[in-house]
Amino acid sequence: MRRVEPVPSSAPASRGPAGSRRVRPAAVGAAVLLVLTAAPADALASESGIRGHCARVDRLRVPGAERQQVDCLDELTTAGTVASGHTDPADWAGLTPKDLATPRGVPGIQLDGYFPDTSTTDTNHGWNHDAQFVIRLPDHWNGGLVIAGAPGTREQYANDRAISDWVLARGYAFAATDKGNTGAAFYRDGARPGGAVVEWNERVTQLTRAARTVVTRRYLRPPTRTLATGMSNGGYLVRWQLENHPELYDGGVDWEGTLWREDGPNxxxxxxxxxxxxxxxxxxxxxxxxxxxxxxxxxxxxxxxxxxxxxxxxxxxxxxxxxxxxxxxxxxxxxxxxxxxxxxxxxxxxxxxxxxxxxxxxxxxxxRVSLTGRIGKPLITLQGTLDVLLPISKDSDVYAGMVRDAGRGDLFRYYRIEGGTHVDSLFDGFPDKLRPMVPCHRAAFTALEDWIGRGHRPPPPSRTVPRPDGAEPHTLLTDCRLAG
Structure with a gap:
């Protein structure tokens, strides 16, 4: 018999600056230590060996990681990870409407860890170490992998409610990074001006390569599709990756990405x-x-x-x-x-x-961090017309023009969401004026799936998606039709 355990961590739980609960070491709480019987290689390669609950958990290593811990969980979505300590609710607070449904019924493996780095602003797990990541591998896998970088100056769990929960429920593996520096003093990182943001792009590239290897080791075949997605700064990272490393991805969904241009707007x-x-x-x-x-x-x-x-x-x-x-x-x-x-x-x-x-x-x-519009794989961009942090006329409207000017319009769709704003929690306060972006992101994601697979159906033409007259809040929270 062989006992498979996470990389040990003796660090206690820590609290954020406002007293918010930080993620406990993943070995605590509901983390499950597996007791597995060693099996021959041909048995491990069998259907049951691949598809069983947390199969091959003892074979998983994240390439390049300085530290990792691996846990077999009964629930990978926030329906379970909040209680088990495998997410940080403070990290995704304010990004989604309060009534957004939480899927459940996704057992599998979670890997937490970090790559070598010199900065220490991410305090999750008591590690006080940046370049932290999370990788989630559902037992029932659809063959795909979703990569996300954190919005704002948040950490690796920031996308858990808006993105991770939903894609995991659809069978995707999911990976996210803290981008290598976090918090309002992120500018202290980097050897020269702009260096902290340069690292954001490098960390997403690093995670994508590592996650693809982990997925292959878990399921004994590489992902059939690797999709990048994220909001705000996370959307910027999608744009940059598809411009600079299209070989790593099959496509992406950019949710209100930040526009960086040397000559502006920015x-x-x-x-x-x-x-x-x-x-x-x-x-x-x-x-x-x-x-x-x-x-x-x-x-x-x-x-x-x-x-x-x-x-x-x-x-x-x-x-x-x-x-x-x-x-x-x-x-x-x-x-x-x-x-x-x-x-x-x-x-x-x-x-x-x-x-x-x-x-x-x-x-x-x-x-050093500017975008060009020269995407190399299909990209769908969406942004709300009432975005008041990144005004749409100075952001995605401009980026759409950049893509067209770069001759990449055939790889691009752009949806202007009438009544959408930068953070979906504001929908709770103004349900008669706003519409949540999260269902429109999901509609864009499924449109991307159709575009690159399932018959290669092109998405609807780029357009402004109107806010339905008289729509009830519960309808806006679950429905967004991109087609006219």
Missing amino acids: LFTYLPAALRSYPVYAAGGDGAESARQDLLDAGFPAGSEFLWPYHHHYYWDLTQRIYREEFDPAFDGATEAGTPYCSPGTPACDADYDYASRPGSVHDAVR
Whole structure:
């Protein structure tokens, strides 16, 4: 008899800065230690050996990983991993509507670990080590693998509710990474400006190669299709991977990916306008209408005004300061990430930031992570028309033009989702004005499946998908029709 155990970890559970529960070591709680009888190679290659619960768990090694732990779980979706400690609810908080259904009934193997790295901002499992990953291998596999990078500055579990649960229930293996640095001080990583974001792309490439090998070892054949998907910064990673490493993927779904372009538009060409003009607009009075027009001119969509207070409070200021620090740390001298909520005229205030006038070294740093539109595999992009963090006219509308200009339009579809915004949790507060993006992402994902397989049916033509008149919230949460 041979006992198969995870790589041991003596680290206790840890808590995040706000007291949120961090993932416990995966050997704790519901993690199951398997007792297997050693079997000949031909038996392991048999149908039962491949398809049995957590079969071949003792053969799994993540290439290049410095540390890994492997657990056999009765449930790989958040219906089970929340209780067992194999996800971190704080990592995906605020990304999905509260009433999003949670699938269940997906037993299989979860691998957690990290690749060699020098930064320590990811505290999951008590490891205090970046370049962490999660790989999930369902017992009942459909032959596919889905790769995702984290949105924002979140960690490897950020996609668990929005993406992992659903693709696992469809039979896909799933892998995600923390991108190599996490949290609001991610800019401290990297040897020179832009280096932290450069690492994001490298870590997704690294994980994709490793996950494909793990899948092959588990199921004794390589994945028939490898699909990249993600939201926000995760969507940017999809774009970059299909431009730079199309050989690793069969296609991708980009959910409101961040647009980086050396000459703009980018975050720095519109967020400072929001920081300057929103306080004047919110104060009312004679200057309010002019300030509102400044926001519209910067790209923020008309009709999104009801979302501006939330984004002013939570997103615009912090996003501008920490990303500006990543690409242009000299702007505020020795100060890290500027002065929060400063008024124009304050020394080194991000409300006065003028990207066009900054030194060439800043533009060079942005160029290192810029996109080109030269995708090499089928890509579906979707973004909400009421996105108030990444305005659609300055983001996906532009990227769609870049793809066409690069001569890759035959590999591309673009759906503008009327009433969609950047984070789906806002749908809970404004169900009469918004629509959740998650069902539209799922519709795009199934359209990609049809495009690259199952008869190779092309997706519906690119278009603006209207918000159905009079639609009930429960209908919007489960239905999104991309075709006209």
